[in-house]
Amino acid sequence: MKIEQADVVIGYSTYISLIQTIIKKDAEVASGTMGKEVERAKIAVARANQGKCVVMVSSGDPGVYGMAGIVLEVAAQEKFPICVEIIPGVTAATSASAILGAPLVSDFVVISLSDLLTPWEKIERRLEAAASADFSIILYNPQSQGRVEPLSRAYEIMLKHINPKTPVGIVRKAGREGEQYVVTTLDDMLNCEIDMVTTIIVGNSATKVIKGKMVTARGYDLST
């Protein structure tokens, strides 16, 4: 299924506006606001039940903190089977990585600092585990207006285990208009501008800054 062929296109309004030009002229477009994920999934499934070709739009990869799960869960409640195809995309971790250099060529973890759906205690446990086992760490949803505590808590946990001079890359609007990035260090990261459209990548013990790029050495012998 392609977006160009869809009878119905559903998604958060910011994402809809990015693909406006390829939506069929007579397609039904249902944009919505952040936080109404279940509502949007139910509309998608109801339209599919009516025989429509429905596209649900996510940013990045729909399977990484995206709508893929909720659509499958809602579709499974229907009496008749609904065919759901999930199209993978480039998630913020790897688009930010490409902008910064190559921080993720070794093992890494992806953690969201949003505690809307995950208890904060579990997020802390995951941060502790990741920081103590020398993973590169990617933080999604690091901060929003009025919600700064999770990031400063994550910062404290990471500093307990990770060298404060470890390179950290901060990318805003990865792959979109207005993209910005900075390479700094763990101890300095809270001095940078960080919001909900920011992805943070904390290197591991083998990560260096080479000519402005963040590179995790895999251990190849370059002299051969």
Added chain:
Amino acid sequence: MKIEQADVVIGYSTYISLIQTIIKKDAEVASGTMGKEVERAKIAVARANQGKCVVMVSSGDPGVYGMAGIVLEVAAQEKFPICVEIIPGVTAATSASAILGAPLVSDFVVISLSDLLTPWEKIERRLEAAASADFSIILYNPQSQGRVEPLSRAYEIMLKHINPKTPVGIVRKAGREGEQYVVTTLDDMLNCEIDMVTTIIVGNSATKVIKGKMVTARGYDLST
């Protein structure tokens, strides 16, 4: 830069054959064998130094266990700056996830079981950390002919911390001809066919199998 415009295209022969039709007719093509990563990076940088437009091809995302890091490292040794653009792609974790359903909508870790460049003790420490903190776990390079011990050791470590009935998805050749997948459980996973072109996704405590698909529940209330 597009592959179609490259003067020189370099990559492991399997990947070169997949893009043969879009390579410029008079382009220099240097394919190579697995294990000669440094050699290929040096050829790429040498050609770029001669003023050529060079494309280095990786599968999946070049920044995830790919060639991005080694190319940046080799390029940085040159006297004159070489412009390196890294184009992100769909890595095996997310392409396998899309095939299986939606196992990665919550926090996850990516671990390679290849100990060619990473000491096995470090890989074990990362497996322990990931399994004990309820991450979904993606295993890259799980097994090759004659190298079965890492996977059986990883299996033991995961079973210490994770419910044996946790869903596990096993995908071969994700997104390529001959793609295959199976959804099983942690305690049964070693009974499945697993090789170097296999990606394994172990769910977390919220992962269920819904109508054959592997879905990690994020905690949305579906009754609203």
